[in-house]
Amino acid sequence: MPVSIIIFEDNEQLRQSLVVLLKSSPEYIVLGDYNNCLEAANIARRSKPDVVIMDIDLPEKSGIDGTRIIKETNPNTAVIMYTMFEDDKKIFDSLCAGANGYILKITTPYKLFDAIKEVTEGGAPMSPSIARRVLQSFQQKNMQQSYDLSKRENEILHLLTEGYSIKLIAYELKIAYETVRSHLKNIYSKLHVNCGKEAIAKVLKEKIL
Amino acid sequence: MPVSIIIFEDNEQLRQSLVVLLKSSPEYIVLGDYNNCLEAANIARRSKPDVVIMDIDLPEKSGIDGTRIIKETNPNTAVIMYTMFEDDKKIFDSLCAGANGYILKITTPYKLFDAIKEVTEGGAPMSPSIARRVLQSFQQKNMQQSYDLSKRENEILHLLTEGYSIKLIAYELKIAYETVRSHLKNIYSKLHVNCGKEAIAKVLKEKIL
DNA sequence: CGACTACTAACCCTTAAAGGGGATTTTATC
């Protein structure tokens, strides 16, 4: 059964080259090609493509917004970002929007064919430099040190992020309630926050990504 | 220039098969093979391999610990996890420990060869089902649904995780303080938590992983 | 030794948040 594909790409030549290339193989059926994704919702609803190839830098509405719309309308459609950009924000916004793959245009179009194959098998095709960046986002957990917290402060902050109340922290560490409060005051001051909720939010947000 | 490789795998037959396979190609040099990673630090320091193939379920010290040690000792060594496990915790612990790839043993050993090639090019080879899970960790629209929060409740919970106080949330949404409190009561009840700090901790922890 | 930091602890006062009620209005949905 051939793979049905829709292309969103505002560069006319590139888009038509892709269409011709894909049509030359019986494995693919191109259901449509567009130079913007203003109608992405309707297109996805009507065509239900297996795969969408999506440029990011589109006029009016970005390919990232388009991706979000398509995945909301039709979660089973796999979206492959196909773009020149490799800055972190575009990568992570795309993936958060639900993209299933991220291929750079500097690679040959044949890599795009591999990506289509991989994505239909449930994979997540990514250009090597993109995949490396994605992995790196799992590996940054060095923030505690940069705020120069003492051992005890780290301990208390950790319990705080587990949802412990001050009273519970005191009990857990076998120190007085007021001592915990003293530490918390110092922690808040070092983290430049004003309360425990902000501290928790800051720590958990910076730990991962 | 051939790729130098070290293997950690406690299944004798599998390990020796891999050694034989890799030695049959001039592209690879096997610097060593071990059935545990107790000496991982020394091995990495002495051999400085380009690539390590790492099983997870090793006796004494897990392959995840081994990966952490190797990456600390020798960050330029690429570590490929080669394992039967595909549960989320092992995947994410491995990646956080610094693994550069994650290949399932159910795939043929030839996929492992592709992975070695890809990882030496700076990529992040992953079996399709693993790559899909990694992507999912960026997406997380399951929380909102699974706890069945209303639109307003989601909005308020989001502001709460930004560190906003109840008063600020009320001001931001142009509704009364008591209204925000009503929503928060419902949110706490739905999330099975007792206060805002726990709610923030729960939301931010579950969003990623 | 004195200066410094981390850890500990306590005090007062104020504000924020939670827990428990109840009530009204809006908005979908059938």
Added chain:
DNA sequence: GATAAAATCCCCTTTAAGGGTTAGTAGTCG
């Protein structure tokens, strides 16, 4: 048009938390 769900608002009471301040002890370092 009835019903249910969501959103809105208000009361009172208790508890948790934050801000400010002070202070003793232990260990480190020049």
